[in-house]
Every structure is written in C-alpha cells, then in structure tokens.
Amino acid sequence: MLAAFKDALGGNPRGGSTITQQLVRQRLLPLTTSLTDRKIKEIIQSVKLTQEFPGVEGKQTIITDYLNFNFYGNQSYGIAAAAQGYFGITDLNQLTIAQSVILAALLQAPSYYDLVQNAVEQPNGSLVVPAASPIVQRRNYILEEMRQYRDEGLLRVHTRIRTSCRRSRSRLSSGHKRRNRLLAPQFAEQVREQLAVLLCGVGAAPADCQAVDTGGFKVVTTLDASMQATARSG
Numbered sequence: 001m002l003a004a005f006k007d008a009l010g011g012n013p014r015g016g017s018t019i020t021q022q023l024v025r026q027r028l029l030p031l032t033t034s035l036t037d038r039k040i041k042e043i044i045q046s047v048k049l050t051q052e053f054p055g056v057e058g059k060q061t062i063i064t065d066y067l068n069f070n071f072y073g074n075q076s077y078g079i080a081a082a083a084q085g086y087f088g089i090t091d092l093n094q095l096t097i098a099q100s101v102i103l104a105a106l107l108q109a110p111s112y113y114d115l116v117q118n119a120v121e122q123p124n125g126s127l128v129v130p131a132a133s134p135i136v137q138r139r140n141y142i143l144e145e146m147r148q149y150r151d152e153g154l155l156r157v158h159t160r161i162r163t164s165c166r167r168s169r170s171r172l173s174s175g176h177k178r179r180n181r182l183l184a185p186q187f188a189e190q191v192r193e194q195l196a197v198l199l200c201g202v203g204a205a206p207a208d209c210q211a212v213d214t215g216g217f218k219v220v221t222t223l224d225a226s227m228q229a230t231a232r233s234g
Contacts, residue, residue, distance in 0.1 A: 024046050086172055101139050
C-alpha cells in the first residue's frame, strides 16, 4: 500500500489493495458509504479476516474465495466458469500452464483483457488469441516477474512455464461465435470505468465495483453502432 501511495505521488497511480482487501471490498462492504469510509473499513476488516484465517492454510482459503468470486470477462464469474467459458474445460486440473497463467492475468482488467475480444477468427471459424494481443503480453509480463525469485527450484519452474507458453497457442473453446464479440471494446471499457466511479466512488475500478457487472443497469451511450461497424470493416 505504501508503494502504491508513493507511485501515486510520483504521477504513476496504481491499485494499492491486497487480495484480502479486494475480497473484503467485494463481499463484505456496502456500496453506500464514502470512499474514505469504505477504505478504512476495508483495512480493518482485512486484518480481522487474516486473523480469522491465519497461516498458509488461511491464505489458501482467502485466495480460493477471491478466485471463485471474481469477474473474468465474457460474462464469467469465478475461475471455474472462466475455464469452461474460454477453454471448454470443466476440471481445473486439466488446465495447461499457459491457460492457468492467462486466467490469472485476466484479473487486472477482465473486460480489456477478455480473451474473446482479443481473439482473431481463423478460417475454420475458431478463435485464437495472437501473441501480440494485450492479454498475452500481460501473461508474459507475469512470467517475467517470476524472475525475481532466486530459488533454483522456482527458476526451473519458470523456465518450464516459459517453454510451455511459447509452444502453446491460446485457442478458445469452439462454443464461441464471432457475433459475441464486442463492437467497440475500448469504448465499452471506458464506459465501465465511468460507471464504476458513479456507482462506487472516485478511484473505483470496474474490477473492484461489483455493481458494474451485477447491478442490472441499462446504460445508454453515445456510440453509433453503424458507424463503428463501418469503421471496423474498413
């Protein structure tokens, strides 16, 4: 949190909440309080939650709940739903290393990194996420971050993951159709960001504001669908 505050003062704002704080914000705190009030309560409840679930097992319980509750884009809530929705996999143990890392990478910006929106349709109708897409670049960044660990065993794991990811292509489940892809994904993400601020207060991000995806709101925008479709086809 202190590092995030320092970056914000330096003109490079970023999220400063821990996984436990994010879980508390999503599941325990009401949306009616002010941003400052919510932040204070978030910190207090995070401490209590950590005390209630101590040690390694406690951390595993917290992160399991976090992964099972989060939004992963493409109308998928929870990592099991994301695995099935994107890859057609119902058993998480069947995920490849590359697929697991990509699902973890989605959490930073699930709508922006949405695999369907980043995919390119192949001649046979299947969808494949290209190596130059934002989500694959994010995946590679996560892998590079692992290089900070100097333990020999972790470095061997890192090498194995890099090799696996380079050899694999992010091919999505055959159940996806091109018509399900957003017409203007960047525009939609901007709308989501503004909606998060309106619903959850200044500084709130879509990933932290559950009401953006579950509130049942009808949002009217200035997007001209016909002109956007013409621009994309050109």
